[in-house]
Amino acid sequence: MATAPNTTAAAKQESQPGFVYLPLIAGWLVPGAGHFLLRKWGRGALLAASILSMFVLGLVMQGKLYTGAHDILDILGMAGDLGNGLLYVVSRVFSLGADQVQVTTADYGTRFIVVAGLLNVIAAVDAHNLRTGRKA
Amino acid sequence: MTHFTAVVLFALFASVVFGITQRETPPRMFRYGIYCFVLFTGSAIALSWVMFLIAR
DSSP states (O other), X not given: OTTHXXXXXXXXXXXXXXXXXXXXXXXXXXXXXXXXXXXXXXXXXXXXXXXXXXXXXXXXTTOBOOOXXXXXXXXXXXXXXXXXXXXXXXXXXXXXXBSSOOSHHHHHHHHHHHHHHHHHHHHHXXXXXXXXXXXX | OOHHHHHHHHHHHHHHXXXXXXXXXXXXXXXXXXXXXXXXXXXXXXXXXHHHHHHO
């Protein structure tokens, strides 16, 4: 039966004590942290390396960090940026990232930063699914 | 950084995350990651040729 492994995983995860949303929140704040909490060291390291590299490359390419929501595209860009969790907050505090896109690579960099945030949200949801037993 | 380098790096990082999050076992994660990487880079190259031919 196809659902048997997930049922077993769910029963196993339900027996774990603690706040069920902790991996989701930790994974959003720090890339890979949700998987580290669940002792998925390899997966966490690969996710952290990918998302951090993408975010840092975006900054190195002088990508823009969205700071305000002036129109619909800015709102979407900011939603993506916020997916980076503490990386976004720290970058804003230290004024990293360009204010305006002035060179072609900066446009790529802006997309790298937004996509890093979206990938981080996917990774955090994956950690939550592991914690609840929806995924083995 | 060239446009192609940016495409390859983007495809690499996105494929790693897709592979890990969308499949359950490591061999299937690896295969799905490779599949996503080939689709990302392949479609970028194909679309680049289409745009090149349209622009001529």
